[in-house]
Amino acid sequence: MKNLNKIYKLDKKIVLAPMAGITDGDFCKNYTDLFGITCIGAFNLDSKTDIASKSILKRGRKEFIYDLEDLSEKIVLEIKKAKESKSLVSVNVRFDDFLAAKKTLVQISKYADIIEINCHCRQEEITNLNLGQNLLKLENNLKLKEILTQIDNLNLKTPIFLKIRANFVNFEELTDSLNNVKDYFEGIHIDCFNPKKNYPDLDYLKKVWENFNEKIIIGNNSVNSIESAKKMIEYCDFVSVARSVISKNIEWIYEFNKLMSETKK
Numbered sequence: 001m002k003n004l005n006k007i008y009k010l011d012k013k014i015v016l017a018p019m020a021g022i023t024d025g026d027f028c029k030n031y032t033d034l035f036g037i038t039c040i041g042a043f044n045l046d047s048k049t050d051i052a053s054k055s056i057l058k059r060g061r062k063e064f065i066y067d068l069e070d071l072s073e074k075i076v077l078e079i080k081k082a083k084e085s086k087s088l089v090s091v092n093v094r095f096d097d098f099l100a101a102k103k104t105l106v107q108i109s110k111y112a113d114i115i116e117i118n119c120h121c122r123q124e125e126i127t128n129l130n131l132g133q134n135l136l137k138l139e140n141n142l143k144l145k146e147i148l149t150q151i152d153n154l155n156l157k158t159p160i161f162l163k164i165r166a167n168f169v170n171f172e173e174l175t176d177s178l179n180n181v182k183d184y185f186e187g188i189h190i191d192c193f194n195p196k197k198n199y200p201d202l203d204y205l206k207k208v209w210e211n212f213n214e215k216i217i218i219g220n221n222s223v224n225s226i227e228s229a230k231k232m233i234e235y236c237d238f239v240s241v242a243r244s245v246i247s248k249n250i251e252w253i254y255e256f257n258k259l260m261s262e263t264k265k
Contacts, residue, residue: 001157002157002158002159002160002186003113003157003158003159004159004186004216006088006113007037007088007113007114007159007187007216008216010036010037010088010238011036011257011260011261012034012035012036012087012257012260013036013229013233013237013238013239013256013257013260014034014035014036014229014238014239014240014241014253014256014257015035015036015037015038015039015090015189015218015220015238015239015240015241016028016031016034016035016037016038016039016087016240016241016242016245017039017189017220017240017241017242018039018040018041018042018090018092018116018163019062019242019246020041020042020053020056020061020062020063020064020121021057021061021062021063021064022062022246023038023039023040023041024040024064024078024081024082025040025077025078025079025080025081025082025084026081028040028081028082028084028085028087028089029081029082029084029085030085031085031087031245031250032084032085032086033085033086034085034087034250034253034254034257035085035087035253036087036088036238037087037088037089037090037113037114037218037238037240038082038085038087038088038089038090039089039090039091039092039114039116039189039240040078040079040082040089040090040091040092041064041091041092041093041116041118042064042092042093042094042118042121043064043066043071043075043091043092043093043094044064044065044066044093044094044095045071045093045094045095045100045101045104045105046068046095046096046097046100046101047068047097047100048095048096048097048129049094049095049096049126049129049131050065050068052123052125052126052128052129053065053125053126055125056123056125056126061123068100071104072103072104072107072108073107075091075104075107075108076107076108076110076111079091079108079111079112080111088113088114089111089112089113089114090112090113090114090115090116090161090189091108091112091114091115091116092116092117092118092163093105093108093115093116093117093118094117094118094121094126094131094132095131095147096129096131098146098147098150098151102150102154105151105154105156106154106156108158109154109156109157109158112158113158113159114158114159114160114161114187115151115156115158115159115160115161116160116161116162116163116189117135117147117148117151117160117161117162117163117185118131118132118163119132119133119135119136119144119162119163119164119165120132120133120163120164120165120191121133122165122168130143133164133165133168135147136164136165136168136169136173136174136177137169137173137177138169138173138176138177141176141177141180141181144177144181145180145181145184148160148181148184148185149184151184152183152184159185159186159187159216160184160185160186160187161185161186161187161188161189161216161218162178162185162187162188162189163189163190163191164188164189164190164191165190165191165193166190166191166192166193166194166201166204166205166208166221167193167194167195167201167204168193171204171207171208174208175211178212182212182215185215186215186216187215187216187217187218188208188212188215188216188217188218189218189220189240190204190205190208190217190218190219190220190236191220191221192204192205192219192220192221192222192232193221194221198222199222200219200220200221200222200223200232201221202231202232202234202235205217205219205232205235205236206234206235208235209235209236216237216238217235217236217237217238218236218237218238218239218240219232219233219235219236219238219239219240220239220240220241220242222243223239223240223241223244224241224243224244224247224249224252225252226252226255226256226259229252229256241253
């Protein structure tokens, strides 16, 4: 039985989204009592994703690069630091070789509150491995199912979430892909990406909310105020933020937390 109660019981409905090369334990612990969940990562758990990230880094993008020999210990340390923020901690991971990732996944599960599988990254080095957002394609559904069933066979108590991107595939294809693996994950963290728009695709989010209402849903994209958070949370359980934190626009989050707490009363 997965440990979901502590997620459902959270009063704080704002989540710190994972940002490659940014959201490690040291970053997250700066935000005490602000988020219900902090997401660290993405972390690479095997050599293929490690090589891909090093290539991305050379292009000037931020990435987490750790020695794979002591990766488990390093990520556990990051989790412990992130927990100093007094939030639950989700660990965003990507890998191609389950056997290489297995030990680290088991260690993560002992300390993290959520393991988040990265079905979101759109960097070419990752998608060329048919990982990241390419896992959402129906043609790669067997690969996604293999990843999730192998994790499921570990009998971990830690809930599994999928971090996904809206509008990479149409909603019908996404529904088919996720329905084929729905027994192997407990939550969806969706970037409501809206092509060529500067606002989130709430219609896409609403359809995910309606079709996967048994899952915990975290909405994300362009949330930077009480008003935008209110609009998004109509169709999800939690709302995650990224750029708002980077730009130090966080005072509204304290007010939103207070508002949610008063509403609950």
